[in-house]
Amino acid sequence: MSYGLQAENPSGGLVMSADGMGMVYLGKASFVQNEAAPDFAFYFGTNVQFKRYRITTTAAIVLPFLALSANICGVAKVEPNATYWDFVVFNQNTSNVCQPLDIYCFVPPSSAPAWGLALYRADGTLSHALGGSRPLMFSGLADFPASTYTRTVPSLTIPAVLGFSSGYIDPSWVLVDPESGFWRADGYVQGFKLTGTTLYRSQIRFRVGDLYEFEVGTSPGSDDYTAIPCTAYLIDANGLT
Amino acid sequence: MAFGVQVLDAAGTIVFDSNTAFAGVPADFFTVSQLAAGVNKTYPEFAGRTMRIVTLDISGSAGIYTIDYALGYPRLIVPAAGIVSPTVVVMA
Numbered sequence: 001m002s003y004g005l006q007a008e009n010p011s012g013g014l015v016m017s018a019d020g021m022g023m024v025y026l027g028k029a030s031f032v033q034n035e036a037a038p039d040f041a042f043y044f045g046t047n048v049q050f051k052r053y054r055i056t057t058t059a060a061i062v063l064p065f066l067a068l069s070a071n072i073c074g075v076a077k078v079e080p081n082a083t084y085w086d087f088v089v090f091n092q093n094t095s096n097v098c099q100p101l102d103i104y105c106f107v108p109p110s111s112a113p114a115w116g117l118a119l120y121r122a123d124g125t126l127s128h129a130l131g132g133s134r135p136l137m138f139s140g141l142a143d144f145p146a147s148t149y150t151r152t153v154p155s156l157t158i159p160a161v162l163g164f165s166s167g168y169i170d171p172s173w174v175l176v177d178p179e180s181g182f183w184r185a186d187g188y189v190q191g192f193k194l195t196g197t198t199l200y201r202s203q204i205r206f207r208v209g210d211l212y213e214f215e216v217g218t219s220p221g222s223d224d225y226t227a228i229p230c231t232a233y234l235i236d237a238n239g240l241t
Numbered sequence: 242m243a244f245g246v247q248v249l250d251a252a253g254t255i256v257f258d259s260n261t262a263f264a265g266v267p268a269d270f271f272t273v274s275q276l277a278a279g280v281n282k283t284y285p286e287f288a289g290r291t292m293r294i295v296t297l298d299i300s301g302s303a304g305i306y307t308i309d310y311a312l313g314y315p316r317l318i319v320p321a322a323g324i325v326s327p328t329v330v331v332m333a
Contacts, residue, residue: 003286007246013264014333016246016257019286020266061270063330064297078298078328080272116248122286130248134256138263143293162330163297231293233265233332239254 003122015137018119022128023063023106023136025240029053029087031100037189037206038077038088045187045210050076050090051098058083059107063136065160065235066091066192067102072204074165074191089163090191092204104160104237106136140234142199148229153199157238161199164230166190168203169210173220181216184209192232199232268292269317269331281318287333288314297328 004018016022032054037047055062062085066073069091077088091101109129112118116131128135140159142151153159168188176184187207193200214220245259268287284292292308292315306329307318317331 007259009245009259009262009264011264014266014287014290015259015262015264017266017268017287017333020268020333021270023267061267061328061330063267075298080328130257134250135248136267137257138265139261141263141265162295164295165298166296231295231332233295234263239256 004119004127016128018121018127020127021061021108022119022130024109024129024133025136026055026057026059026062026105026107026133028241029055029064029085029103029105032086034098035088037090039187039207045207047207048092048096048205049098050088050206051100053087053089053103054084055087055103055105056084057105057107059085059110061108063106064089064163065104065106065237066163067104067237068159068161068192068194068199068234069099069101070193070195071099071101072191072193072202073101073161073163074189075163076165076189076206087163090165090189090204090206092191096204102160102237104235104240109133134240137235138233139236140199140232142232142234144201144230144232146229149201151199151232152197153194153232153234155197156234156236158236158240159194160235160237161192162233164190164192164232166228166230170205176211179216181214181218183212183214183220185212185220186210190230199234201230201232265293266333267330268333270329272328281316282331283312283314283316284331284333285312285314290315290333292317293332295330295332297330 007016113131119128248257
């Protein structure tokens, strides 16, 4: 580090640094409406319903932690605005119906606390405000290597995960029109679910019946993002209201 | 506690403890408008640390961005094409 204070855990991992962003708890995002799952590729197909949540803040960055359960959850779309951030999320049960969930939002501190400890970066900007709102502390970290779908995580009272997800097209392509090169596939999204202390990265279908056009005589290949590594950061949201 | 940093709230409850915290400090973030294609970012202040990328939403298409340490400190490689994620967080 270049400046100030840092702390490590017993295994040498960095847990606090004046060079970083000392996020503090802001509150839960509020439910806005149900809406069709976002379709960034604008392919043809029928989308399932997801849920839009909103947190009012002028912060430059908001980290959303989604309460984990047996449902498959994740953030499908982030929409930053000047005075609020929206998250279109999925939390699908086994019938692929989006269930309500708690989203715990952390933001960088906007001012030094009235008491406690403030840390600043080398450029003089506020890094940590310890003593006001609850600081972000990770209570679990799960690295998913490529093509790995389960990891064991600590037992937490109210586990919540930072919302990674990735798009995914069913590699089981069906050639529906050889003369025009049309192939059909369904769209899937990856999310997290928790059973006991086993964290799964699972997939759920969010778009049905996409049509893709490829050059006649060619194959679309596979779009399987499960072969890509990802990392889940967990918190214990117990006490956050 | 034997060593380290603890933070207590007004009620005396421990809300941060460096003995039990898992590694991870948010170091940087960007939205698509804040990042130019093909322009890498470097983090010399986090030399010696492993950094990770968290894409927050579906369009992140994880794997577009990579971290390397060829300079002796973490460097985020941004491809010249394919910048699609609105919000990405870099963790130290």
